Amino acid sequence: MKKSRGQWILSVPSLAWLLALFLxxxxxxxxxxxxxxxxxxxxGEGWTxxxxxxxxxxxxxxxxxxxxxxxxxxxxxxxxxxxxVAYAMxxxxxxxxxxxxxxxxxxxxxxxxxxxxxxxxxxxPDGLIKQVLVQLGLADPNAQLLYNSWxxxxxxxxxxxxxxILPLYAAAEKFxxxxxxxxxxxxxxxxxxxxxxxxxxxxxGLLTTFLIVFIxxxxxxxxxxxxxxxxxxxxxxxxxxxxxxxxxxxxxSALSAVLALIVLTPLLAGLVLRRWRGNATGGGRAA
Amino acid sequence: MAAFIxxxxxxxxxxxxxxxxxxxxxxxxxxxFSLLGPSGCGKTTLLRILGGFIEPDAGSVIVEGQDLTRQxxxxxxxxxxxxxxxxxxxxxIRDNIAFGLRMARRPRAEIVRETEAMLDLIQxxxxxxxxxxSISGGQKQRVAIARALINKxxxxxxxxxxAALDLKLRQHMLLELERIHDEVGTTFLYVTHDQxxxxxxxxxxxxxxxxxxxxxxxxxxxYEAPASRFVADFxxxxxxxxxxxxxxxxxxxxxxxxxxxxxxxxxxxKGLKPGDSVHxxxxxxxxxxxxxxxxxxGQVNTIRGRVVDLIYLGAQTKYRVAVGERHLLVQQQHQRFxxxxxPIRWDEDVWISWHPDDGYxxxxxxxPSGEAG
Numbered sequence: 274m275k276k277s278r279g280q281w282i283l284s285v286p287s288l289a290w291l292l293a294l295f296l297x298x299x300x301x302x303x304x305x306x307x308x309x310x311x312x313x314x315x316x317g318e319g320w321t322x323x324x325x326x327x328x329x330x331x332x333x334x335x336x337x338x339x340x341x342x343x344x345x346x347x348x349x350x351x352x353x354x355x356x357x358v359a360y361a362m363x364x365x366x367x368x369x370x371x372x373x374x375x376x377x378x379x380x381x382x383x384x385x386x387x388x389x390x391x392x393x394x395x396x397x398p399d400g401l402i403k404q405v406l407v408q409l410g411l412a413d414p415n416a417q418l419l420y421n422s423w424x425x426x427x428x429x430x431x432x433x434x435x436x437x438i439l440p441l442y443a444a445a446e447k448f449x450x451x452x453x454x455x456x457x458x459x460x461x462x463x464x465x466x467x468x469x470x471x472x473x474x475x476x477x478g479l480l481t482t483f484l485i486v487f488i489x490x491x492x493x494x495x496x497x498x499x500x501x502x503x504x505x506x507x508x509x510x511x512x513x514x515x516x517x518x519x520x521x522x523x524x525x526s527a528l529s530a531v532l533a534l535i536v537l538t539p540l541l542a543g544l545v546l547r548r549w550r551g552n553a554t555g556g557g558r559a560a
Numbered sequence: 561m562a563a564f565i566x567x568x569x570x571x572x573x574x575x576x577x578x579x580x581x582x583x584x585x586x587x588x589x590x591x592x593f594s595l596l597g598p599s600g601c602g603k604t605t606l607l608r609i610l611g612g613f614i615e616p617d618a619g620s621v622i623v624e625g626q627d628l629t630r631q632x633x634x635x636x637x638x639x640x641x642x643x644x645x646x647x648x649x650x651x652x653i654r655d656n657i658a659f660g661l662r663m664a665r666r667p668r669a670e671i672v673r674e675t676e677a678m679l680d681l682i683q684x685x686x687x688x689x690x691x692x693x694s695i696s697g698g699q700k701q702r703v704a705i706a707r708a709l710i711n712k713x714x715x716x717x718x719x720x721x722x723a724a725l726d727l728k729l730r731q732h733m734l735l736e737l738e739r740i741h742d743e744v745g746t747t748f749l750y751v752t753h754d755q756x757x758x759x760x761x762x763x764x765x766x767x768x769x770x771x772x773x774x775x776x777x778x779x780x781x782x783y784e785a786p787a788s789r790f791v792a793d794f795x796x797x798x799x800x801x802x803x804x805x806x807x808x809x810x811x812x813x814x815x816x817x818x819x820x821x822x823x824x825x826x827x828x829x830k831g832l833k834p835g836d837s838v839h840x841x842x843x844x845x846x847x848x849x850x851x852x853x854x855x856x857x858g859q860v861n862t863i864r865g866r867v868v869d870l871i872y873l874g875a876q877t878k879y880r881v882a883v884g885e886r887h888l889l890v891q892q893q894h895q896r897f898x899x900x901x902x903p904i905r906w907d908e909d910v911w912i913s914w915h916p917d918d919g920y921x922x923x924x925x926x927x928p929s930g931e932a933g
Contacts, residue, residue: 454613455646457633460663460711469663473650 299533306526314520324523328531333511337531340508343422344490347429351437351486352479354430359441359478360471363448374442377435385432389499392428393419396500420502428496433489437482444478445471484543488536508532563622564589565715565747570619572605579605581771582619587715592741592748594758597768598794606768607717607751611640623714634663639708640717644724645700647692653703654679654688660711678706681743698729702736709744718750722757734760755795759783767791783843789922792841799844799888800922804837813916816840820886824861825916830923839922844891846918849879849904854913862913863888867906879904881912888912 306324309317362373380388395402396418406412418424452474456466472479494509501507508528515525563586572580580602587593595603608614610621612633620629628636639660647656658675666674679685682702687695692703701721708716721737722730734757741748752758758765759779766776767790775787786792792800803818814828816838826840854860868887869880879890890912904910 449644449646451642451644451646452648454611454633455640455642455648456659456663457613458611458638458640458642459660459707460634462634465663470648473648476650 302526303530303533304526306523306530308523310521310523314522316522324527327524328527336506336508336511337535339422339505340491341535343426343429343507344487346426347433347490348437348483348487350426350430351433352441352482354434355437355441355482356472356475358438359445359475360467362438362442363445364450377438380435386495386499388432389428389496392424392431393500396424396427419500420505422501422505424500425497425505425507428500429490429493432496433486436485436489440481440485441475441478444475444481448474480543480547484540487539491536492532563587564624566622567606567610568620568622570606570609570616570621572602572609572614572616578771580609580616583771583773585766585773585776587747587749588763590745590747591763592750592761594750594752594762594765595768596752596755596758596765596794598753601768602771603751603753603768604719607640607719607749610715610749611638611717612636637711637714638717639711639713639715640719641701641704641708641721643719643721645692645704647700647703647707649692652689652691653684653695656692656703657706657710659707664711674710678710681709681740682706697725698733701725701733705737705740709740709746713746716746716748718748720752721750722752722754730757737761759795767794769794785920786841786922789839789841792839792920792922797844797889797891798841801840801842801886802837803840805832805834807834808832816921820884821863824863824919825859826919826921827917828921830921832921836923840919841922842914842919844878844889845876845893846914847888847890847892847912848914849881849890849892849910849912851904851908851910853911860913860915861919862911865910865912867904867908867910870904870906872903877903879910881910883912 305316307320307322309319309321309323311317358373358377362370365373394400397403398417398419400418403412403416403418406416406418407414412418448471452470453466456470457463461469492509493507494513497505497507497510498513501510508531512525512528512532515521515528565587567583567585569582569584570580571578571582583602583606585606595606597603605614609616612628612631612635616629620627622628623637628638648659651659654675657678658671661671661674676685679688682705684699684702684706687699692700695703704721705716705718718737722733725733737748738761750758750761759782762779764776764778765782767774767782769790775782775791777785782791783795786795786798789800792798801818801821803816803821806815806817806823808814808828809825812828813825814832814834815823816826817823818840824840826838830838832838848854854862863883865881865883865888867879868882871878874894876891876893879892881888881890
């Protein structure tokens with residue numbers, strides 16, 4: 274650390290903010306999970322492991338598993354759709370790039386919840402998508418498009434795709450496209466050049482995308498609540514249920530702590546990976 | 561007999577810009593051939609057409625009798641050393657070099673063997689596990705060459721490979737390139753705007769200007785007998801004197817009337833007749849400069865002038881000599897111990913002389929109209 278004292282002082286307000294409003298509340302949540310629940314929704318006296326024991330309820334592994342695979346699938350699909358878009362944008366003329374960027378952030382001009390409700394309307398048995406699919410003979414008239422994990426996955430990918438395109442584009446924009454020529458020159462087909470040179474070339478963007486898609490999706494609550502059914506809950510819905518319906522704060526806290534641990538694991542893995550990559554490349558490029 | 565590599569009437573336009581006018585070139589097996597010209601002359605376009613990165617509007621690329629014009633880069637026995645090396649930053653030096661063999665899915669043992677041999681060739685074995693961003697420019701250059709040579713191409717394209725290096729390293733890398741060429745014997749096509757590199761390295765040079773090849777030949781022929789005013793100007797320094805033929809002396813010599821200098825003798829290698837107009841190119845080092853009028857037997861051209869500028873460089877001195885309205889560049893090599901002589905100074909009146917054989921006549925170009933001369 275070669276930072277001077279003055280620079281440290283500059284970061285004091287933001288550190289204090291994070292400490293008071295982020296770290297301490299997190300620890301409080303963690304602490305509450307070890308308290309008994311009060312009979313009228315409050316927090317009881319003393320300390321207990323009862324709440325943590327109750328997490329062994331067999332319904333939880335299924336919900337955690339669903340949360341994990343939905344998050345992983347969303348991340349993979351967002352990267353799969355985002356990479357070609359980022360590649361194409363990086364090769365466009367600056368004027369077209371700006372138009373594309375505008376189109377990608379255009380959905381943010383409409384409220385998030387409204388867009389999810391729009392999906393519910395589209396996927397509804399009388400909705401446009403269902404009707405078109407049935408007309409084309411691609412869907413059974415009795416098929417249920419809404420209230421299942423696939424509807425959640427569809428809307429999650431829709432919602433998080435811009436968040437994957439932007440970091441991938443930022444990485445692709447810095448990519449030296451001469452490297453693709455070099456790979457082609459050395460015998461790689463277009464596809465092989467893309468995977469053996471372009472994908473590693475934007476690895477910093479891939480890592481960012483993983484962090485900013487996978488982690489928020491783990492904690493998503495509104496999307497499964499609106500387009501998913503009771504049989505396709507994610508962990509976020511369970512936490513909300515415990516808080517608002519059951520008024521069992523210790524139980525909600527324990528679930529939140531589990532989620533936080535699940536989030537921390539890939540985050541730490543990402544940090545370690547980044548450090549390792551930084552060392553391997555001589556720390557030349559910032560992520 | 562078919563040529564080893566042949567460009568048949570290749571042409572290419574980008575919009576309204578004719579980047580390469582119909583061009584025909586042949587390369588011989590094992591030679592170092594340079595495309596030399598100022599930026600924007602079309603040399604890089606030709607290189608990219610050979611590499612397969614640009615499709616020509618017309619014409620064909622023939623390698624050993626095979627038409628490769630429509631083949632993508634990965635199906636051509638041609639590899640490229642790119643201008644800024646284009647090394648893969650995520651791979652080690654060893655993996656960069658092995659890339660071509662991996663793409664060709666060669667057996668593992670062969671990849672290891674060939675890669676190690678290449679590391680030896682470029683003397684980089686000690687750096688094999690480093691990444692490109694932790695080695696120097698000259699080392700990157702050598703890695704780029706090794707990476708391009710490992711697939712044993714029929715032709716190696718080098719796109720201004722030394723442009724990013726400093727002067728000293730450039731001279732060292734020229735020798736290094738020559739050594740590598742001697743060892744592998746691959747045909748090199750070397751693209752550069754630096755005449756020194758092209759002259760020093762090449763067996764033959766094609767001088768390009770505005771999308772056309774102006775002259776093809778060995779370095780000495782390009783230098784001594786430039787085919788056009790552009791070539792004479794672009795390669796080295798020269799004095800170009802305009803005039804026309806006054807009379808033929810005999811079958812070998814003729815007398816020229818130069819616009820500012822009066823009559824001089826010239827070697828008639830072009831079979832010119834009185835009245836033909838001509839440019840006489842005389843290289844600065846072909847002149848002799850002296851205080852006294854040289855005792856010629858009438859077979860030497862002499863002109864009276866005044867020194868307006870001089871630069872002493874040790875081995876030689878460069879003079880600028882005013883003759884009437886014109887200034888001539890004169891360069892004198894010092895073969896004798898200079899402190900024993902009384903050197904020519906500024907403002908001295910001098911005689912400059914040259915043998916008629918040492919000037920070279922360039923005809924009026926039959927260049928297409930509208931082209932800047």
